[in-house]
Amino acid sequence: MDKIIIKACLNGGRGREQSQHVPWTPQEIADEAQRCAEAGASIVHIHARTATGGTSYDPAWYTEADRLIRARTNLIVNHTTARLPDASIEQVLRYLRETPEPVDMVSLNTGNIVINSPLKNGTRNTLAIPNSYEDIRQTILACRERGIVPEPAVLDTGFLTNVATLVEDGTLPTPRYLLVEFSGRFGDGLQLMPGTPRSYFYMTDCVKELFPGAIWAAHGTEDSVFTIGGLAIATGAHLRVGFEDRATLIDGSPARSSADFVTWAVEVARAHGRTPATPQEARAMIGLPVR
Secondary structure (H helix, E strand, O other): OEEEOEEEEOOOOOOOOOOOOOOOOHHHHHHHHHHHHHHOOOEEEEOOEOOOOOEOOOHHHHHHHHHHHHHHOOOEEEEEOOOOOOOOHHHHHHHHHHOOOOOOEEEEEOOOEEEEOOOEOOEOOEEEEOOOHHHHHHHHHHHHHHOOEEEEEEOOHHHHHHHHHHHHOOOOOOOOEEEEEOOOOOOOOEOOOOOOHHHHHHHHHHHHHHOOOOEEEEEOOHHHHHHHHHHHHHOOOEEEEOOOOOOEOOOOOEOOOHHHHHHHHHHHHHHOOEEEOOHHHHHHHHOOOOO
């Protein structure tokens, strides 16, 4: 049967005012990762968080989370390279370089991300997450030093153009695997492709045109999680689901774990004649070294 890679995104920047079940500590992350592995995930994507839920860039946090995950599962571990505007690229490079054992993969944001917060008192605050060409180049070089596989993340065609430029420059190998990311909907304040079927087919047609040998995982956020997830499953692609992208299930009820989203993905995939790839199978599909 056709294999599908399911990537569980365990926390991102989601707060506990939206779900008390979002994991923040390395122990909570490992518990959640095991639940997702048992549900059918082959990759876990994690963000370091402080004890109060803030964004962290602490190598010790990643070291402990990775150790605990690997002690209990054979999942592919995927860190983030996202940072807030007040953080330097050196903080990201530090945790990529300083974990005792290199992480398997990192999601490589390939362009600037702009988020306009929900409307409050007639205005919105703008959060601009920087990703200059030099930032991206330095991140790729750090990955190369340690044998970490970058996962190029494309949020619109401008990001995809950046990936093509990096390949043309010889900085990034021609990708075998990409992450195609969508916002929730038009008007939600995120300056990226909206999570609509038209956007999905346009973006993935562009991926196929530029990198015909590549596979991709796709995901939406909030309103579009199940739309994009369903399209990815039905079109033979792969997908990401979890608390980073949404806190409630398809019926609107609160999720208790990212594993709940993985279970949904497995059920829909099986209805399409597809079965979850094991971590070992996913490694072969993506081109990751065997560990």
